[in-house]
Amino acid sequence: MYKHLFFDLDHTLWDFDRNSSECITELFDTFGLADAGVASADEFSRHFITINRKLWGDYDKNLIEHSYIRQHRFPMVFQALGIDASVIGADLNAEYLKLLPCKSHLLDSALELLDYLQGRYTLHIITNGFAEIQATKMDSAGISHYFTNVITSETANAKKPDPLVFTYAMQISGTTAAESLMIGDNYEADILGAKSVNLDTVFYNPLAIVVDDKPTYDIRHWKELMAIL
Ligand SMILES: [Mg+2]
Structure with a gap:
C-alpha cells in the first residue's frame, strides 16, 4: 500500500555520532586541545554529543535559530569542561563544519x-x-x-x-x-x-x-x- x-x-x-566523533577527535589532535586542558578526545566528544543534541532539540522546538547552534555549541562544550575557550585560537565550529559532511x-x-x-x-x-x-x-x-x-x-x-x-x-x-x-x-x-x-x-x-x-x-x-x- x-x-x-x-x-x-x-x-x-x-551515522551522526560516529561521524561526529571522528571529527571531534581530529579537532582535538589538530588544535592541540590536550594542551588547553581537555582530558581526552573521548571526553571532548561525549560533551559535544550531549550539548549538540540538546541544541538541535531546542531548534526543533523553535526555541533557537540555526545560527545559535553554530555560535554556541563549542563555547558550551568548553564551559562544561571548565576550560577558558579564549585560549583556543581557531574557529572550531567552522573547522567542524568543513570536516563533518565529508564523513x-x-x-x-x-x-x-x-x-x-x-x-x-x-x-x-x-x-x-x-x-x-x-x-x-x-x-x-x-x-x-x-x-x-x-x-x-x-x-x-x-x-x-x-x-x-x-x-x-x-x-x-x-x-x-x-x-x-x-x-x-x-x-x-x-x-x-x-x-x-x-x-x-x-x-x-x-x-x-x-x-x-x-x-x-x-x-x-x-x-x-x-x-x-
Ligand atoms: Mg534524526
Whole structure:
C-alpha cells in the first residue's frame, strides 16, 4: 500500500555520532586541545554529543535559530569542561563544519536497506539539517542517487515536527498520506510530527525507548524493516 517512503537522515541513515566523533577527535589532535586542558578526545566528544543534541532539540522546538547552534555549541562544550575557550585560537565550529559532511559512515545495514527498497518504492529525505551540508553528507556516503526529493527545513519553510513540512513533502512528491510512510529516529520530530498529518510511521529505535503514542512500526534494526516492506 505504500508507494513513497520519507526518511530522516541524521541518526537514521547517516551515522551522526560516529561521524561526529571522528571529527571531534581530529579537532582535538589538530588544535592541540590536550594542551588547553581537555582530558581526552573521548571526553571532548561525549560533551559535544550531549550539548549538540540538546541544541538541535531546542531548534526543533523553535526555541533557537540555526545560527545559535553554530555560535554556541563549542563555547558550551568548553564551559562544561571548565576550560577558558579564549585560549583556543581557531574557529572550531567552522573547522567542524568543513570536516563533518565529508564523513561517510552509515548506520548498520542502512545501505543494504536502501538497495532493497530502491525500485520497490520512491524514496525521499526529510531533514531539519542545513541543505548544503546534508547534500554533501549524502554525496560523501554515496546515497544521493537513492532519493528523488530532499526536503529540508529551508525548502519547506518549516521544520519537523511542524505538520507543514510533511504536507509540503507529500505535495512536491505528488503523493498522499495513505500511500506514504515516514521513517526516523526522533520520536517527537519524525514520529509525532508525521502522525499529526495521518502518516504511518516507522520509529527507528535501537535503544528501545518506551513511548506512549505508538508508531505504526517500532524497530531496533533495519533488517526488521526489510521484513515489513
Ligand atoms: Mg534524526
